[in-house]
Each structure stands twice: as structure tokens, then as C-alpha cells.
Amino acid sequence: MFRLFLSCCNLNSSLLCRTTASEICKVNYSDRAVKSSKNILYTQTIQKMHIPALRLNNGNVIPAIGYGTSRENDEALEKALDSALKAGYRHIDTAHFYMNEKPIGNVLNRWITEGKLKREEIFLVTKLPPFGNRPAGVKKYLKQSLENLQVEYVDLYLIHGPFGVKDVEEVPHPGISSGNFELDTTDILSVWKEMENQMNAGLAKAIGVSNFNKSQIERLLKNCTIKPSCLQIEIHGYLQQNELVDFCKTNNIIVTAFSPLGSRSMTSFSAKRGTKLDLPDVLSDPTIQKIAKKHSKTEAQVMLRFDIQRGIIPIPKSSNPERMQQNLDIFEFELDEQDLKELKSLDAGIRFFHFRNVGCIAEHPEYPFENKF
Ligand SMILES: NC(=O)c1ccc[n+]([C@@H]2O[C@H](COP(=O)([O-])OP(=O)(O)OC[C@H]3O[C@@H](n4cnc5c(N)ncnc54)[C@H](OP(=O)(O)O)[C@@H]3O)[C@@H](O)[C@H]2O)c1
Numbered sequence: 523m524f525r526l527f528l529s530c531c532n533l534n535s536s537l538l539c540r541t542t543a544s545e546i547c548k549v550n551y552s553d554r555a556v557k558s559s560k561n562i563l564y565t566q567t568i569q570k571m572h573i574p575a576l577r578l579n580n581g582n583v584i585p586a587i588g589y590g591t592s593r594e595n596d597e598a599l600e601k602a603l604d605s606a607l608k609a610g611y612r613h614i615d616t617a618h619f620y621m622n623e624k625p626i627g628n629v630l631n632r633w634i635t636e637g638k639l640k641r642e643e644i645f646l647v648t649k650l651p652p653f654g655n656r657p658a659g660v661k662k663y664l665k666q667s668l669e670n671l672q673v674e675y676v677d678l679y680l681i682h683g684p685f686g687v688k689d690v691e692e693v694p695h696p697g698i699s700s701g702n703f704e705l706d707t708t709d710i711l712s713v714w715k716e717m718e719n720q721m722n723a724g725l726a727k728a729i730g731v732s733n734f735n736k737s738q739i740e741r742l743l744k745n746c747t748i749k750p751s752c753l754q755i756e757i758h759g760y761l762q763q764n765e766l767v768d769f770c771k772t773n774n775i776i777v778t779a780f781s782p783l784g785s786r787s788m789t790s791f792s793a794k795r796g797t798k799l800d801l802p803d804v805l806s807d808p809t810i811q812k813i814a815k816k817h818s819k820t821e822a823q824v825m826l827r828f829d830i831q832r833g834i835i836p837i838p839k840s841s842n843p844e845r846m847q848q849n850l851d852i853f854e855f856e857l858d859e860q861d862l863k864e865l866k867s868l869d870a871g872i873r874f875f876h877f878r879n880v881g882c883i884a885e886h887p888e889y890p891f892e893n894k895f
Pocket of ligand 1: 589591592593615616682732733754755779780781782783784785786787805820822823837838839840841842845846848849875
């Protein structure tokens, strides 16, 4: 515990600060009354794992590592999530768009019914799909997500992307079909207003965005009543997004890193569906391999720890119980200044997720990736 305390205090982020032994406690993630100053770091002890948590700008806390769930079939996902909960993950990331909320709901419901888990011990994140990106869509799709997940609220509801497409009755799975989506106009401010209404109605404890760029977040900040609590974006060794991360820190918005390991399965997943992608394997980078060897850790652990030391929450996906465990075991070693310098130098602005599977999305006026950040 003391070693953990030290490593927590060393986390290199203005979002994280010193905590006292009495504050290292099992926290209820939806408890707004957690005593302490703003953005303090807590840990939750699960299965002997000590998982830190960060404070969101709404006062709630969020575990410092999450479990990614996309691109798995239902049966495999139920098995994997069961292992992930056993390993100690309590922050689960999903999306209506992944069409996997039902198996996730089944597993959570089973754990809760069997008395192995309380709802308030889980930090559950889901997202408004691009075909719901209009005020009426927010209520409609959040309601569907809550039913799918078999819960009364989510801990964080994100707008999946700033671009909207026309609503569809039969949702083609984005991974299976290339998606015959038709572009729609999207007023992100009116969508955000309805996100606020849903939060005020208690259906989401916090709200945020994903795949938004700086100017889109600025527009929200200037016009909102409730500030976004979180931005979820692609971050890995080759796409570090420093400017956007700094902008979020300045505005007290927590950043979550999706594809933190460089989304290793994307190439094979897309190939099976007829799309040839030529993506570099981030974890095979010699610099990362060298640093991993130096610390007797794996390349994945180094990259996840790099996020932690930048004050970013990674949400790695794995269906392998050993790798799940390994990805959680990142809180008791520390990258030094030289490691950080070398890892920072890998940033090459290589983006894997352009969302071109969502029809002709790049032509949308709100398509976020034209600017540098
Ligand atoms: N907001 C968005 O638009 C958005 C977009 C993409 C993803 N996401 C979210 O982010 C999550 C994570 O992203 P991702 O799934 O794209 O990519 P990722 O987490 O970077 O990579 C997952 C891949 O890495 C492998 N892996 C996991 N742990 C490993 C380890 N310790 N060593 C070596 N390989 C390891 C996994 O294989 P095994 O399963 O075999 O271990 C899997 O192939 C998603 O599941 C989803 O929840 C959000």
C-alpha cells in the first residue's frame, strides 16, 4: 500500500495530487460526497489490486484505467467481461454503436444479482451513436442503452462523435457493413443541451464527448450550462495529442485514451471485412521495447503507464485474461524523465480511426480531424 501511495504521489499530472492514507479507500464511484479537495486521487482495492481513480469536474470519481469492449462477438465478450471483472476492472467502456451493450448488461446483471457487485461499484460509460446526433436522438438512444445495459443510469454518457448521420431503423453494424449512412446536419449545441437535460433527469451521472476537436469543445464551453467532464480520443505512442490534452487539462476535462495500445486487432479485423489497412504496430517500436526491457515490463504496460503519468485514463481492450491482468498491473512502477522524453519523441501524428466506415463522414461540416488538433 505504501509503495502504491508513493507511486500515486509521483503521477506527473496537475490533475493528480497528494492524498493521505485515510483517503485511500474503497470508493463508491457515484458518491458526490467523497470528502476531499478537488481532483484528488483515490484508490479502490479490488482482488488485491489497487486501482487509482481521478476526480471528474462534476465531483464524481472515475477509475484511472478502463476496460475497452469493441470488436468482440457477444459470446466472447460475455466471457471476456467476466474475466475483466474478476481481474478488477470497474470502469467499462461501451457504445450503442458497438452493438454490444446487451451482453455487457447480461454480465453486469449476473454479477449484481449474485451479490458479487453493487451497481455503484461500477463506472459504466456508453455513447450516443452518430445516427442519434440530434436533440430527440439523445433521449431515444440513451433510453435504449439503459435498457440494453439493464441499469437505471450510466456514470458517463458521451457524444460518440461531433458528426451526425440520418437516423436508421435497422442499425448496420459498423464492423460488418460499410454502413449506408446518409449525412445529416448536426447542431452540437442543441445536442449538448439535451445531454444536460438527461443528466439533470439522473439518467447519466456525467456527460462528455468523444472525437471532438479543440474548437468544437470551445464552442460547447462557451454555450453550456454543464461543462463536459471527459473527452475520449485516440491516443497511443504514434498519436499523443499533446495540445488537445493540455487544452482539456486547462479546462478541467478528463481525457480518456482509446486504442491506447495502437488497436492491434484493427488490421486483421478490417481485413476479414474486406478493407486492407496498413497500420504500424506501435508495440513493436524498438524504443518501447527497450524501455519495457529496462523496467522488466511488457511494451503494453509501458504505454499504459505513459498515459497514467500524463494524467490520461487508458481503456485497453483484451479478451485474454493474462493480458487483462497485465494491463492493470501498471501502478507500481514508474517511467523516469529519460523514458518520458524518448516516448514523447515517438509522436508522429498517425491516426488509425478516421471513421470512414460511417459513410462519407469526412464530408460532414463537423468532421473533426481536418485541423491539427
Ligand atoms: N470513442 C471511440 O470512437 C473509440 C474508438 C475505438 C475504440 N474505443 C474504445 O477503446 C477501446 C480500446 O481500443 P481498441 O480496442 O481499438 O485498441 P487497444 O486497446 O489499443 O488494442 C486492443 C488490442 O491489443 C491487444 N492487447 C491487449 N492487451 C495487450 C497486451 N498486454 N499485450 C499485447 N497486446 C495486447 C488485444 O488483443 P487480445 O484481446 O488478444 O489481448 C487487441 O488486439 C475499445 O475497445 C473501445 O471500448 C473508442
